[in-house]
Amino acid sequence: MIHTVLGPIEDRELGITLPHEHIMVGFIEDGKLTRDDYKRQEVVNLILPYLLELKNVGCQTFVDCTPEYLGRDPHVLCELAEKSGLHIITNTGFYQAPYLSPFVYEIPESELAKVWIGEYDEGIESTGVKPGFIKIALNRGRLIPVQEKIVRAALTASIETGLPIQAHTNDGIAVLHVLEIMAERHFDPSRFIWVHAQNEKNLSLHEQAFKQGMWIQLDSIMRWTNEDNCKLLQAFLDRGMKEKLLLSQDLGWYSVGKAQGGDIRPYHKLFTEFIPYAVEWGIDRSLLDGLMSCNPAKALRNRS
Template sequence: MYISRRQFLAALGATPIIANIDVADPPYTYSVKGKLPVSEMATTLIHEHVLVDFIGAEKISPDRWKHDEVIRKVLPYLLEIKKRGIKTLVECTPAFIGRDVVLLKKLSEQSGLNILTNTGYYGASDNKYLPKWAFTETAEQLASRWIAEFENGIEGTGIRPGFIKTGVNSGKLSELHQKLVRAAALTHLKTGLTICSHTGPAVPAREEIEILKQSGVHPSAFVWVHANGSAEELEDVGKSGCWISLDGVNADNIARHVELISFLKNKGRLGQVLISHDAGWYRPGEADGGEFRGYTTISDKLIPALKTQGFAEADTRTLMVANPAKAFAISIHKG
């Protein structure tokens, strides 16, 4: 599923939600191997995981896993999607939950896939995965840390993040989580990195979007991760111009995703929809890395199901190629 640079730029110019964005030429992002024109992302899974460690920010350490063991477990799953035409994997594991950019670079080199990593902190799950300074530092101080990772590379590796990953709880935003969103806004305004926030329901999503707007960031810089609620709620929040990320695709919810995507297409919002599995992942501390869920359900089940409902090849290309390229292109989206 390939889209040429000319096709991508034409689509970029025709998309109303990015009318206020200064677009780089050519549009690009960063993979763990370096600068990547987004036209070369091709077919993309926008929310997956290679390794996640839920032990908590105070106890996590890269000593809890060995690269060779993780690669032995994970690489076959990456090669499996490569055979299905997937070219890029956006790895959404944040710092202090198992982000390991050197591991990701090794997997990228061995699989031939583009892999994107992130900067930012994850406040969901009641702040278990936040470092202690996230509670005391200002939004400006947190943003300076994330900006430094973009400008200088992550943890001395020279590997730059391709997006910002944060997370909030599912209810009204706490002051701490409001601060994380403001820090993400400041980071975006300096770097142009897209903000992907683990959110869930519409209530916190609306609050996040309002904070971004107050900070001078257009909602088209925001990916509403784990967007859920009624189809009408998704469409209504989508009127802001944000990305609607349906990233929990599995074998048991294909019909529901077909229903939601079809509804959003009929409302003229297919150009704001992102899809992925939120699958994986190697689990430190469990035998052989624990149970691993692969990344093939979209290719094997969801796309064929959409085609039976009248989705054309162009619609599939929008979901899997054009939308990810637009969503992750590094550019400052001013409100």
Template sequence: MLRTVTGFIDEQTAGRILEHEHVMVGFVEDAKLTPADYDSDEVVGMIGPYMLRLKEAGCSTFVDCAPEYLGRDPYLLKSLSLQTGMQIITNTGYYKKPYLPSFVHLEDERELARRWIREASHGIGDSGVYPGFIKIALNDGKAIDDVQQKILRAAIRTSLETGLTIQCHTIGDDVAAHADRIMEEVSFDRERFIWVHAQSSIDKTILQRLAAKGMWISIDSILPGTYDEHVNLLKELVELGISDRILLSQDTGWYNVGQERGGKLNPYHLLFTDFFPYAQQRGLDSGWLEACVTRHAFQAMSVRK
């Protein structure tokens, strides 16, 4: 089952799932973004038509990946879901420096995990909305620094306690491999972990090795101008034998806090109306493309007991 901002849904209701997208993002350092920095009604009014167009394209479920302090607003997301009929999933978790509150640097992994477990058990504030997954990030580079390691370990604890999947912003093979070693230490099930932005991989044998352990491989930058690049990448991943671990999304949108009327908004429907037909013409199997946004995405995002 998937946990949306309005309750649990089954695979049939979930339908097509965009597993990594954004409604609103506010890149305000030191966790200083507050609801006073934007007009919720304006955000819903601006994003609503894009959601409706996405529904017309045959997508039913939208996973919003802005974590707390970076644009997560459960009240706004619930309002948007009720107004458009789109199933929306939100999260618990934190991003990375410099968008972290000061207490993250002071608390240990158990204390951070308790915060997220509380949201998963009792809801986010008094919104009545429960998170459907854990969203975290790792720093770029060759290794994961101490703060982001602590966040990763807190996410593992939270997942084990709540059954929520971890979506992890992960750039590059070295950081992904380091995360895998940390999960190996505690025998964490890689099927609960999504490598977000796996298109950043250079050494595809790393993707192959981690997918073989069960890790989900999220290719989530499929935007106009990149279609040939992504068709070639997906063909390579199929040839590597990891087609059953692939997720597809766009990582697009979004209302940008601080810009007039949210700045330049991008549509959500093009993966289905533009990329899928083009990819099929280039030789990718239509049934497999659909599986990546239905069966695979449902399995990856399901709450597990």
């Protein structure tokens, strides 16, 4: 079972999935982004055509990775899900400094976990919308104290709710630190998705994470060249990691504070440009389909 903004669905209903994209982001420091900083209807009107285009090329599920204090809005997501016909999944959790509310630094790990568990149990902002995963972020290198607290709270919340964790990640050293914490807490790494894994060039670190069960997400598709992405994907496939790979783009989005949302990048090109290129390059189409459907369903499954 997986929670979408319009309610739970079975794993098999997820279908072709983009596991890491964004509807809206507002990079306003110290958790000061408010609903007054943007117009909900403008966001819906501007983003809806991009989602309809995505739906028309066969995608069925859109995972919105914008966390609280950075532009998560369940009202916007529900309206877009209803109008587009896409399954849309949102999250609980927090990002990283300087985009954290001051209270995050002050409260203990256990209270932080309760915030996210509460959103799962009661719904987000009294909407009844349940998160489908926990979104956090890691700094580069070994974790600084506030990020380590966030990681530990996320593990607690994941154990309590069954939700997987997606972690914005700057390098493999941070992931190794997280694996240490997971071992200490007896946490299953298969509940953790290494976001932006393409940014770490040492593939031996990915292999280490993979062998412990962690998901490896390559979300540079349509940010890097098709050839570069094919070479990177093939390198992972050659190392036998296809069972734990996820593909996405990390694109969109309506930028809060910019006229008409700024430069919104379309979501459909992974399907209309990259996949045809990858097949011609020599990557099997059925394998790509599995990376876009079977793997997301396994990675995002709620284990409560």
